[in-house]
Amino acid sequence: MRVVRTIRELRAELAERRGAGAARVGLVPTMGALHEGHLSLLRAARAENDAVVLSIFVNPKQFTEGADLDAYPRTEVSDTDAAEAADVDIVFAPAASEMYPAGYATTVSVGGALTETLEGAGRGTAHFDGVATVVAKLLIAVGADAAYFGQKDAQQLLVVRRMAADLGIPTRIVSCPTQRDDDGLALSSRNTLLSDEERSRAVAIPRALQAVRSAVLEGARDVAELRTIALSMLHASNLEPEYLAFADPATLEEVAVIDRPVLVAIAARVGAVRLIDNLLLGSEPEQREES
Numbered sequence: 230m231r232v233v234r235t236i237r238e239l240r241a242e243l244a245e246r247r248g249a250g251a252a253r254v255g256l257v258p259t260m261g262a263l264h265e266g267h268l269s270l271l272r273a274a275r276a277e278n279d280a281v282v283l284s285i286f287v288n289p290k291q292f293t294e295g296a297d298l299d300a301y302p303r304t305e306v307s308d309t310d311a312a313e314a315a316d317v318d319i320v321f322a323p324a325a326s327e328m329y330p331a332g333y334a335t336t337v338s339v340g341g342a343l344t345e346t347l348e349g350a351g352r353g354t355a356h357f358d359g360v361a362t363v364v365a366k367l368l369i370a371v372g373a374d375a376a377y378f379g380q381k382d383a384q385q386l387l388v389v390r391r392m393a394a395d396l397g398i399p400t401r402i403v404s405c406p407t408q409r410d411d412d413g414l415a416l417s418s419r420n421t422l423l424s425d426e427e428r429s430r431a432v433a434i435p436r437a438l439q440a441v442r443s444a445v446l447e448g449a450r451d452v453a454e455l456r457t458i459a460l461s462m463l464h465a466s467n468l469e470p471e472y473l474a475f476a477d478p479a480t481l482e483e484v485a486v487i488d489r490p491v492l493v494a495i496a497a498r499v500g501a502v503r504l505i506d507n508l509l510l511g512s513e514p515e516q517r518e519e520s
């Protein structure tokens with residue numbers, strides 16, 4: 230495994246591997262602090278490609294709060310160990326000055342409801358500008374055949390698909406199911422920032438989602454009723470969601486009745502830590518999807 234810091238080194242390393250017969254290159258973009266969610270993406274990439282690139286870059290452009298960027302966990306040494314164990318070929322871990330050198334002036338911005346709602350409303354549209362910009366740069370730098378993303382960040386996945394389609398970037402975008410702890414909490418690098426008390430309250434987020442799923446399985450269809458169920462579970466753990474959305478999984482438009490597949494998405498601050506989670510109603514079990 231090679232750890233490279235510059236796009237030039239990355240390209241040279243990839244050229245060598247392609248020259249040696251690596252036909253398919255898979256990319257897993259991350260911000261590091263690797264957990265089982267990231268490892269599941271690496272396994273999917275490993276199974277389908279001849280060479281696997283893991284990128285680790287805490288992208289300042291997608292953070293809309295400086296304190297959040299400063300607090301974000303950085304664990305590069307254990308990340309590279311985990312990458313080695315996951316049979317990654319190349320770790321691309323650039324400095325911010327490599328991705329955004331002096332004079333850098335280009336932003337990739339996906340317009341419309343995909344970026345203005347949910348996370349875009351909560352964190353500001355600059356968040357998804359940062360995501361679209363860095364992912365476009367990574368897809369281009371790697372020339373990836375396939376790139377792997379988690380359904381945990383469902384809106385990000387939609388934005389990345391839109392961006393790649395609109396820019397004609399021919400990388401297959403693959404979504405992988407959300408990995409969870411035993412109690413249901415979606416794995417997240419941010420979970421390490423929770424106190425024990427916050428960690429136990431955070432589990433109300435997946436429980437609220439599961440309560441919605443159970444109610445729908447029992448026949449509930451009215452979103453107002455489902456919202457009440459979810460909110461009461463969150464409130465019982467003293468959580469006030471930033472949003473609790475019932476949305477069309479392709480367009481993110483709000484829905485009022487569960488009469489087709491619906492994405493249920495929650496963002497909530499637990500103490501200082503902002504967590505997100507979601508589930509897709511009407512497509513069980515969670516499916517892997519491609520475009």
Ligand code: AMP
Binds near residue numbers: 260265270377409
């Ligand atoms: P991050 O390092 O948080 O930017 O995440 C990098 C990638 O891992 C993104 O595509 C995330 O959606 C994905 N990811 C994060 N958490 C999980 C999880 N619990 N299960 C599956 N994928 C995840």
